[in-house]
Amino acid sequence: SEVEQIRDNFIGAAALAAQAGFDGVELHAAHGYLINQFLSPDTNLRADKYGGSLHNRMRFLLEIVAGIKQLCPQLLLSVRLNLDDFLPNGLKINESLQVCQALEEAGIHLLHVSCGTYPSGLTSIEPSSYQEGWRMYLAEQAKKVVNIPVLGGGMIRRPSFAEEVLKQGQADFVFLGRPLLADPNWARKAAQGRDKDIRPCIVCNKCIDNKFSGRSIHCTVNPYAGREKERPVLFTRPGERRRVVVVGSGPAGIQAALTLDQYGLKVVLYEQDSELGGQLNVAAAPPHKYRIKHYRDYLQRRLQRSGVEIVLGHKYDQDHLGVDTPDYIIVASGSTSLLPPDWADQARGKACSVNELLASPQLVDGTTVVVIGGGLTGCEAADYLAGNGKRVTLIERQGRLAPTMERKNRRDLLNRLEENGVITKLNSQVTGVERGCLLVTDGQGKTETIDPDNIVFAMGYHPNRDLYEQLRLLHPRVYLVGDAQHIGGIGAAVVQGRKVAEQILKEDEL
Ligand SMILES: Cc1cc2nc3c(=O)[nH]c(=O)nc-3n(C[C@H](O)[C@H](O)[C@H](O)COP(=O)(O)O)c2cc1C
Ligand code: SF4
Structure with missing residues (x-):
C-alpha cells in the first residue's frame, strides 16, 4: 500500500544516512508533519490498521523504528515527538506518554520532546510572550515514564536556566534553536562560563518569518547568520x-x-x-x-x-x-517620529508621539487614549497602554493592523489587543479636530467625534539626515x-x- 511504501522510504532514508557515515538519525514525529499526523486523532481519520485506537495510530511510527533497527542496528535513533498537539482533538499527554513507552520498548536511544502543530499556532516556535522554558513540564513528564535520555527545550535562552533544568532532572539534554542563530558560539561560551558574552536572541522571529516567506534564514541580531559566506577575509594592516x-x-x-x-x-x-x-x-x-x-x-x-x-x-x-x-x-x-499634521496643534497638551510615550509613560495621564496609526509601533503602543489599564482606541487608515510584523508575534499581539478590549477602527482616519475632539472618518465617509484624555501619534518615522548632508x-x-x-x-x-x-x-x- 502507499502507507507501506512511505514507511519503507523513511527506513531507506535512514539506511542512506548510515551509509553516508552518519552516527544517528532523528525521526520527526512532531509539529504536524506526517508521522505526527498518523499519531494525532485530529488528523488520522483512517479506518484501517493505521487508524482508530492509539495502538493503530502508533503503528506507522513503530514500523519505521523497527525497520531502521533491523536494517541499521548500529545507527543511533532519536524521535522528536509531540507530547501535546495543543489541539482540541489532537494528541494529548495521556496518549503521548504511552507512545514514549512504546518507543523505548522499540529500542530508540533518545526521546526529543516537543509540542504544537501548524494549526495550533504558537507553541512549536513561540512568540516573545512565552516564558523561558515554559514547556519543560512536558519533558519532565516523559522522563517519569522512560529510562532512555530525554531531550527538552523551547524558549531556553540562558545557560544558567539550561543548567537548572538539568539539575532539577527535568531533562537529560537541552535543545536550542534560535539562540544558536543569534550566537553560534552559545555552547562554547556557556562551557567557558562566559554567559554574558552570548549575543541574545530577542525572539523577534524574523528568522522563521523569512523561512515561511521563502527567503533564506537571517537573524536580526547576528549579521552573519545565513550570510556566512559574506564574512570577508580582511587583514589588519600594521603601522598607523x-x-x-x-x-x-x-x-x-x-x-x-x-x-x-x-x-x-x-x-x-x-x-x-x-x-x-x-x-x-x-x-x-x-x-x-x-x-x-x-x-x-x-x-x-x-x-x-x-x-x-x-x-x-x-x-x-x-x-x-x-x-x-x-x-x-x-x-x-x-x-x-513623523510630526503630526497641522490640526494636531489644537490637541496640544494631551498628545505625544510613541517614542515620547515609551520614554516617559507619565505623559499619558488620562484613562482613555486614541492611538493614531496601526502599524507595528502603533499596535505596540496600544498593547502597552491597554496592558496598563488604559481604554484604548486604535485608528488605522489601512484595512490591516501591523501588516509588516512577523506573523507569530503579530497574532499574539492582536490576541492581547482583543483580550484587553482595544477598539480598532480600520480603514479610518482622523480628519481634524473640533473643540478638542478628534473627527474620525471611516471608509464609508461617516464621521464620528471622539474625545479622548490623551492622543498618541504613531504615524511612522523620518530619517535624521541633516548632519550627513x-x-x-x-x-x-x-x-x-x-x-x-x-x-x-x-x-x-x-x-x-x-x-x-x-x-x-x-x-x-x-
Ligand atoms: C528558523 C527556524 C526554523 C525551524 N525549522 C524547524 C524544522 O524544520 N523542523 C522542526 O521540527 N522545528 C523547526 N524549528 C523549531 C525549532 O526546532 C525549535 O523547536 C523552536 O524554535 C523552539 O526552540 P527555541 O526557542 O530554542 O528556538 C525551527 C525554528 C526556527 C526558528
Ligand atoms: S531572528 Fe530574532 S528570533 Fe530569530 S534567532 Fe535572531 S533574534 Fe532570535
Missing part, C-alpha cells in the same frame, strides 16, 4: 591606524564601530544622549520586548571590552572637523547607515553597520 568617527549608538552605529575596532581601526563613537543604544532603549519598552534590552546590554559590554572610545552626552557636528579630521565618518543618526560637503568619506539611511528596524540597521564597516576596511586595504 586609520581613524573613524561613528555618530550615533543605535544598532547600526555600534555594529559598525565594533566591526572596525575588531580589524584594528581606531574608532570614536559619539552619542548625544547620556546612554548608549539609540532606538533600542524605547524599542525594549512595549510588553514582552524586554529581551531587546538584554541585546543592548550585550552590545554595551562588547563596546566596553573593545578599543572603541565612547563619548556620551555629546552632539557631534561639523565644527569638530576643524579641530580633528578623522579618515572616515559614519553617520548613524537614527530617525524621529552637512558633513558630506566638508569631508570626502562620509557614510550614512541605519534608520538615517532607510527606516528598516534593528536587523537592517545591524547588517548595514556591518556592511559599511567592511566597505571601509576594503577601501583601507587598497
